[in-house]
Amino acid sequence: MKKQLSIIKIGGNVINSKQQLDAFLDDFTALDTLKILVHGGGKKATEIADSMGLSPKMIGGRRVTDQANLEVVTMVYAGLLNKNIVAQLQARGCNALGLSGADANVIKAHKRIVKDIDYGFAGDIDEVENKTISLFLHAGITPVFSAITHDNHGQLLNTNADTIAAELAKGLSKDFEVELIYCFEKKGVLKSVDDEESVIEHLNSKSYEGLKNQGIISEGMLPKLENCFSSLRSGVERVIIGKPEVINHRNGKHTTLTL
Amino acid sequence: MKKQLSIIKIGGNVINSKQQLDAFLDDFTALDTLKILVHGGGKKATEIADSMGLSPKMIGGRRVTDQANLEVVTMVYAGLLNKNIVAQLQARGCNALGLSGADANVIKAHKRIVKDIDYGFAGDIDEVENKTISLFLHAGITPVFSAITHDNHGQLLNTNADTIAAELAKGLSKDFEVELIYCFEKKGVLKSVDDEESVIEHLNSKSYEGLKNQGIISEGMLPKLENCFSSLRSGVERVIIGKPEVINHRNGKHTTLTL
Numbered sequence: 001m002k003k004q005l006s007i008i009k010i011g012g013n014v015i016n017s018k019q020q021l022d023a024f025l026d027d028f029t030a031l032d033t034l035k036i037l038v039h040g041g042g043k044k045a046t047e048i049a050d051s052m053g054l055s056p057k058m059i060g061g062r063r064v065t066d067q068a069n070l071e072v073v074t075m076v077y078a079g080l081l082n083k084n085i086v087a088q089l090q091a092r093g094c095n096a097l098g099l100s101g102a103d104a105n106v107i108k109a110h111k112r113i114v115k116d117i118d119y120g121f122a123g124d125i126d127e128v129e130n131k132t133i134s135l136f137l138h139a140g141i142t143p144v145f146s147a148i149t150h151d152n153h154g155q156l157l158n159t160n161a162d163t164i165a166a167e168l169a170k171g172l173s174k175d176f177e178v179e180l181i182y183c184f185e186k187k188g189v190l191k192s193v194d195d196e197e198s199v200i201e202h203l204n205s206k207s208y209e210g211l212k213n214q215g216i217i218s219e220g221m222l223p224k225l226e227n228c229f230s231s232l233r234s235g236v237e238r239v240i241i242g243k244p245e246v247i248n249h250r251n252g253k254h255t256t257l258t259l
Numbered sequence: 260m261k262k263q264l265s266i267i268k269i270g271g272n273v274i275n276s277k278q279q280l281d282a283f284l285d286d287f288t289a290l291d292t293l294k295i296l297v298h299g300g301g302k303k304a305t306e307i308a309d310s311m312g313l314s315p316k317m318i319g320g321r322r323v324t325d326q327a328n329l330e331v332v333t334m335v336y337a338g339l340l341n342k343n344i345v346a347q348l349q350a351r352g353c354n355a356l357g358l359s360g361a362d363a364n365v366i367k368a369h370k371r372i373v374k375d376i377d378y379g380f381a382g383d384i385d386e387v388e389n390k391t392i393s394l395f396l397h398a399g400i401t402p403v404f405s406a407i408t409h410d411n412h413g414q415l416l417n418t419n420a421d422t423i424a425a426e427l428a429k430g431l432s433k434d435f436e437v438e439l440i441y442c443f444e445k446k447g448v449l450k451s452v453d454d455e456e457s458v459i460e461h462l463n464s465k466s467y468e469g470l471k472n473q474g475i476i477s478e479g480m481l482p483k484l485e486n487c488f489s490s491l492r493s494g495v496e497r498v499i500i501g502k503p504e505v506i507n508h509r510n511g512k513h514t515t516l517t518l
Contacts, residue, residue, distance in 0.1 A: 051310075052310045052311055075307070078337075079341075086361045091411060095363060102345045104355075139394055150345075
């Protein structure tokens with residue numbers, strides 16, 4: 001029987017607040033399955049870029065990663081944030097190992113192909129090295145991923161943390177029974193954006209199509225949910241979307257996605 | 260019989276020059292023993308600190324690591340430099356894994372005790388987790404260490420890269436036949452600082468004491484050499500000091516230290 005593996009993604013909202021991050025890391029450490037943490041960037045990269053006099057380059061509301069900004073995200077995500085999270089987890093007795101995709105070649109990607117927009121050094125993932133990640137997990141090590149990958153030709157790439165979590169979940173489904181948990185600032189997928197209590201507690205591909213066609217699910221959630229269903233179709237057992245505390249307190253409201 | 264392990268330290272002079280770094284990484288990849296790379300910081304941390312408007316804090320010619328400077332070295336050493344070196348090694352087919360001391364708890368240190376000078380967040384090493392590092396090596400992984408450690412209570416610490424290399428060499432001597440190689444800008448330990456060709460080709464603890472007492476070995480080399488002999492007394496087979504190309508071209512002049 002496959003062992004259970006929880007892959008948990010936290011975003012900027014958790015990282016930006018010391019109090020929220022501490023509470024999350026307590027909960028994460030207490031989780032008694034095999035586990036992987038994937039973290040986004042938060043506002044620190046913008047603060048550092050600002051203090052260096054760099055302005056973020058945006059096209060159509062999306063951040064474009066030029067060389068200078070790639071250096072900043074590599075420093076902040078893979079250095080400052082990743083090593084601080086690892087040190088905080090070690091202090092709690094969780095044997096964390098910080099990783100970028102380049103480390104032990106665990107995530108290979110390519111620079112996003114230019115179509116309408118040149119996103120610069122943005123990475124689209126090709127392959128997850130599940131054998132090496134499994135080796136770490138079986139050795140009692142908890143991988144902690146920053147949102148930086150590489151192209152295996154020496155180029156680092158800024159990569160969406162949601163996508164990293166989804167691709168890890170797919171790749172590791174060969175070896176583990178994988179649960180993918182997206183932590184964000186809401187209790188789950190909402191029927192009505194303004195009503196925090198209007199959580200859709202269960203979504204499957206059929207009910208999702210229905211709600212999408214009725215325009216009930218908000219635009220911003222669609223790429224995240226497409227990622228989720230793509231993971232489920234590739235063998236991931238279930239996807240959970242909710243506040244950070246959902247990772248080991250399942251009594252509160254949250255959204256569970258299955259095929 | 261123990262397997263041979265080469266632990267190689269490069270400093271700022273190699274990191275600051277793309278050409279030198281490329282040549283070194285070619286040589287490092289070609290080395291056919293088990294191997295570990297330890298890298299210093301170079302001028303990038305100072306450049307980033309400058310661009311952020313931070314001034315390095317110096318007391319008695321030594322850098323003092325305050326909170327702001329700790330953030331910079333964590334970003335630059337464990338993020339920017341470490342991940343770029345790892346990506347460059349992966350591109351050459353060397354399965355590099357970037358590590359700080361916090362990652363998988365491989366190097367535990369403590370904040371330097373304040374005597375005359377408060378060095379701030381500077382780390383003195385307590386313990387190397389040789390079991391985990393051996394696991395990586397036996398899995399075909401090449402550890403690449405940045406000069407950041409932790410105190411196992413959540414605090415990251417700026418740590419001398421020469422000392423990290425020496426402590427790794429000592430710790431891993433239990434499991435491997437360790438050769439420790441310090442690469443720097445000279446061909447070796449010089450009899451006369453101004454004469455690049457005056458390399459002392461062999462040093463043992465007896466000849467070292469003699470040359471030290473005669474004042475032939477320059478002040479600046481003494482702490483490095485003390486580290487070397489301390490490693491040799493703890494089971495390291497030999498220490499090599501020379502230019503980066505010494506790592507697999509031993510025909511040129513360099514210094515070999517034995518007990």
